[in-house]
Amino acid sequence: MPVVDQLSAVTREDALAFADEAFRNRDITFSHRDVVDMVGALGTFLSRHRLASVSSASAEPFLAQLRRVNLARYEAWVEGADAGIMFDALELGGEVGELLNVVKKLEREERGWRGSREAPKDFADECADVLICLDKLARRRNVDLTAVTISKFNATSEKVGLSHRLEASVGSGAPAEQEVSVSVAECVEPRPVGDSKIVQVEDCTGPQRGAEGVPRDHAGAHTKGAQTREAFLAQAVTNILPIGDSRAPGDRVIPIYVRMDELRALRELAAVSVGAAK
Incomplete structure (x- = not known):
């Protein structure tokens, strides 16, 4: 101890x-x-x-930690053979497809139709895979997902005349x-x-x-x-x-x-x- x-x-x-x-x-x-x-x-x-x-990790914003660790894992995984941005885009598309496939099965089950089934956990797992792959793709063009999401969300609210806004301080990792x-x-x-x-x-x-x-x-x-x-x-x-x-x-x-x-x-x-x- x-x-x-x-x-x-x-x-x-x-x-x-x-x-x-x-x-x-x-x-x-x-x-x-x-x-x-x-x-x-x-x-x-x-x-x-x-x-x-x-x-230091506990005070690190989540998306910043994801970016850092995601990159380190990717580099160790490919051992120097970087596949490039196109592979990352295709990988993201594949994960989105898997997520949609799970949604299809869940919807079918709720309607009582015959067919294979998926568990709610599968839906959560696929959502996580999409986020991980999205981060990998965004990194290729140095996109700060936290900043761009806040900016885009607030711009859309302004455009449609709604008061809902995201604050940069929320979820800062403190x-x-x-x-x-x-x-x-x-x-x-x-x-x-x-x-x-x-x-x-x-x-x-x-x-x-x-x-x-x-x-x-x-x-x-x-x-x-x-x-x-x-x-x-x-x-x-x-x-x-x-x-x-x-x-x-x-x-x-x-x-x-x-x-x-x-x-x-x-x-x-x-x-x-x-x-x-x-």
């Missing part, structure tokens, strides 16, 4: 930026629920500011905002607060438990002296370090596993800091 570098490399600057955003106009006194909320808020903050794109799932685990070997060493989930005992199930005792907590609000928040955030992530590239949910000893220590830090401020 690999460590996620982007999440584990929480810097002081990240911590202070997070503190400014998450704890603006809030009292420094943290309840247990506040601590759990802070873990989730940190994950949300990082997902927005540092993980806007899980990978990834959806990622969700954060918070879990905690008990570390086999307690480590000092702020220890930068990140461990794997396998180094923790027992199943990862939901945040609501975190024990409320102070057993094993580390203590610190009085700190300023800025120093406390920076220390608190850098203490919350994820220890593993099983998500596949492109997944929208970011699971953050938090060390149990760090949660205990964080609560103790909050109590000490508040006590010193009184």
